[in-house]
Amino acid sequence: MAKRFVTTTVEIEGREETKVVELPSRDPTPWGNDAELSVVGQRVARMDALEKVTGDARYTADIKVAGMLHVALLRAPVACGRVTSLDASLALALPGVRGVLTVDDIPDIKLDGVKLFDQSIHYVNQPLAAICADTIELAERALDAIMMTVEAEPHVVTAEQALAADAPRVKPSGNTPRSSPRIMSRGDVDAGFRDADVTITREYRTPTALHTALEPHGAVAEWSGRRLTIWESTQGIFNTRRDIAKAFELPLSSVRVIKNYMGGGFGAKNGASHATYIAAALAKKLGRPVRCILDREGEQTDAGNRSATRQRVTIGAKRDGTLTAITLDATISLGIGGWLAGPARIYHELYRCANVRSSETFVYMNTGAMASFRAPGSVEGAFGLECAMDALARELDLDPLELRRRNYARHDQDRNRPYSDKHLDECYRLGAERFGWTRARDAVPDYGSRIRRGVGMASLTWGAGGGPPAYATVRINRDGTIEVLTGAQDLGTGARTVLAQIAAEVLGAKIDNVRTVLGDTERLPFASNSWGSITTASVGPAVRVAAEEARDSLFEAAAGLMHTEPDDLESRDGEIHAKSSDACMLIGEVCEKLGDVMIIGQGSRGPNPDMTAISAFGAQFAEVEVDTETGRVRVLRIVSAHDSGRVINPTLAESQLEGGIIQGLGYALFEERVLDEQQGTPLNPTMHDYKIPTIGDIPSIDAFFVDAADTVANHTGAKGLAEPPIIGTAPAVANAVANALGVDVAEIPLTPWRVLALGARS
């Protein structure tokens, strides 16, 4: 049969890309809300939990290869300048030291616009050289024996410094990327403001936040002849393979990238990293396997971050709350590089408003580069927009939830296209009900007391449709066990389990007999990076198609054995039944009779619907207690209502919601990279000083889904859900603090000193 290739639009991390897609062999009827499903939608236990609770799960840092060497990195001590001399001869003479890697030993590799081991220094902790030894301890000790002199030059480490008229140049081309400022506009904002009865202007600031994955970036590299195997803590095995093959001028088929388990990614592990290139280059140079794992300081300072932003927002509205115009003027601190994940998009999407204009100025500076961090851009943008909406509600003396409901967006306004499905209204209704919003709102804060209570909310949207290309193979063994093979990654999200559930559903198999194999470029068909909350909606449909193909073959085989026709058969719970008689066989019995005939189904992900926005939505509610004497904010409870289409596994999905909310709490209350502006040095590169939430900080969390299959989005009905819960958490908390204190909140994290500086209405 002739294959047909078409193009389609896929949204990843807020960016739309056009992709070529091969039309799948079949286009199954979508599983609607009334579909009778017995495995999909069930609370199946996480499939790799046993390995994780016994310590059997091997992460990249646990991989040991015979003869393996270890790496320590020499990093830049200044924010800007150049290396004037570098002599490793003393270090190389130390016992156990096997080699050094400098800029002369490696191909020309650029990461975030900076050449690896560039002897021009662009930020503190930039890698300058690597040393390799029998143990990590020997390698680290040898660093001290490297003689290096550097010459410091003036640097800029804040957006204000970088944009000053006489600022030193961070890049030869200047301190902003060529495409900055990025302007997006619809309608006529001037006319919109003329129509407004009320106009408010506010300025918001968000911090540089660090991913702080517990497992740092790292890789183990081993060459065998001209072939290279990489074990890597990555969200994208195929991207890593592409990057490494390019750098070392290898055919893709000569590079194998393996990722079985990883200790968190959160957006920062999307391709080959410094560690990958260094491990591969040293392994090549020394002829031995090499492990390169970033230390904690390296991870916290040179492995990506969420950009700090300044957002100046003006909103115009009618007296009844109808929005007439929104403008955003934002400055985004990229650091030395990264991509342009600005806060603007959510301003254009979340509410109905004919006139919206945004300007995003991205700024280069002498600090570590940004990297995608769970809903990049929209987390920052939601803080500005949703705090401004609350400020507007106060100005209009309207209930903040009512203001949002009055400006409900019915379609994607910038691109004038419908949503595939949207149940934000249900999120508002159910969230408010479970939170007791009306009662809580009506309780006037006691402005006379030291401890103040307040409530706040925020809504959210996030592109979550996923898309092609994604491939899966389903094969059935002679004992009836089933393997789902796909080159996706499970970061701890539960992808392994969810994909197995889809296959088990189609095949009528017992879930315990299905296993998902992920994370190996050599053995598995392509799936894209696990980022942008896309894995379930991208790979799930491919698995469904593959499983349907396999089921058809299985039924063909079974029909002969059961003396009936394939379309007379149905399967459930591991048994194949004839509809016309009481004939019944176990899947395993059928396969055993086939011997080593292997039933294989191939599946791929089809195109997305044309001219359709596919998004997830949600509404988040927070109650806080603020101590006006100490400035301490305690979040008492969070209610979080989400529309992410069909939920394949409610338990794992709720775990994702809770995790996103908890990261959002960290962003709201504690997390902030602090720099010494004089030196450009990060001051809190440890887990003690960079505060992520602990178990003691966690409020009561009621996170749930409006479980409605999105049958337009794809035939599983599922959409992405991992990033949405972090988006509205910080503004909901900030709005609750504003409600408690009776003042505007303009900056996070809400550390005690910032809260005290807010003052409080008395």
Add this chain to the structure above:
Amino acid sequence: MRLIVNGAEHDLTPPSHETLLTTLRERLDLTGTKLVCGRGECGACTVLLDGASVYSCLTLTAACDDREITTIEGIGRDGDLHPVQAAFIEHDALQCGFCTPGQILAAIALLGDNPNPSEDDVRHGMSGNLCRCGTYPKIVRAVLAAAERIPPNG
């Protein structure tokens, strides 16, 4: 020196400054114990030393002569899981799993000291173990559920 790890004796001569974490991971290949911060800030390297939880990154191997160390590999295997491990699976108290061995050992130590903890006791007792995925609500539930399941005589 003699190190007793999960019931097995090892004769070792580690340098005096070597941490227990390094000995476990690099010499004994017990990689279930994780290195995250290396300075006693996160709890990922938690093991039991004579039944009490310690950060193995801050414990010198030389100080463990003849003492009993229990790592995650010595807690329970498939078919014979410790109630804390079973409860972590049942309540989905893990996501990426990197902090999980430390969480489980911290929970076992907590329940050893206090077999009937309140929710506050669990929060207090587990507060030295960080989780970036945000599994905390489910960890609380899992530890409380495990407490119900562990027979009173331990």
